[in-house]
Amino acid sequence: MAPADDPKLPAKKTAARPRKTRAPKSGPPEFRLTGDRLVVRVPGAGERTSSSGLLIPATAMPAPKRLQWADVTLVGPDVRVAVSGDHVLFLPASGLEVELDGEDLVLLRERDIQAVRSATGRDRTPGQYL
Numbered sequence: 001m002a003p004a005d006d007p008k009l010p011a012k013k014t015a016a017r018p019r020k021t022r023a024p025k026s027g028p029p030e031f032r033l034t035g036d037r038l039v040v041r042v043p044g045a046g047e048r049t050s051s052s053g054l055l056i057p058a059t060a061m062p063a064p065k066r067l068q069w070a071d072v073t074l075v076g077p078d079v080r081v082a083v084s085g086d087h088v089l090f091l092p093a094s095g096l097e098v099e100l101d102g103e104d105l106v107l108l109r110e111r112d113i114q115a116v117r118s119a120t121g122r123d124r125t126p127g128q129y130l
Contacts (some may be wrong), residue, residue, distance in 0.1 A: 010017050031100060033076035036110035039098065040070035040088060066113055073105060082116050091117040 033039065048056045072086045082088055090113050097104035 025062045031074055033074055035076050036078045037076040037115070038072055038079055038082060038088070038108045038110065039074040039100070039105050040108060041073050042068060042070045042106055044094070079110050081110060081113060085119040087117040087119065096125065
């Protein structure tokens with residue numbers, strides 16, 4: 001009788017094999033905007049520090065009355081004045097904050113854009129806004 005077949009000995013436990021994790025889908029998730037919406041990346045948005053080193057949260061600041069430049073990240077199908085990569089001038093109070101892929105961005109409507117600076121240097125003539 002083999003030692004493994006001996007009923008007096010405790011049964012040998014086999015280690016469970018770890019499950020294989022599934023590979024993530026290739027490429028980043030695709031976001032499509034509807035209508036005349038744009039998603040822009042505002043440089044330096046969020047919390048600031050004072051000259052003495054105190055942290056000033058973004059919610060503690062009053063609503064800005066100054067226009068701000070931002071980089072266009074995503075463009076909806078009905079946007080005529082900007083493409084991805086352009087720089088747009090807008091009033092920050094007119095946008096909505098959104099988090100995509102762990103990054104804080106701003107969602108705008110085309111009518112909230114005051115000016116467009118083309119990243120490629122070519123000029124576009126905007127159509128009539130209805």
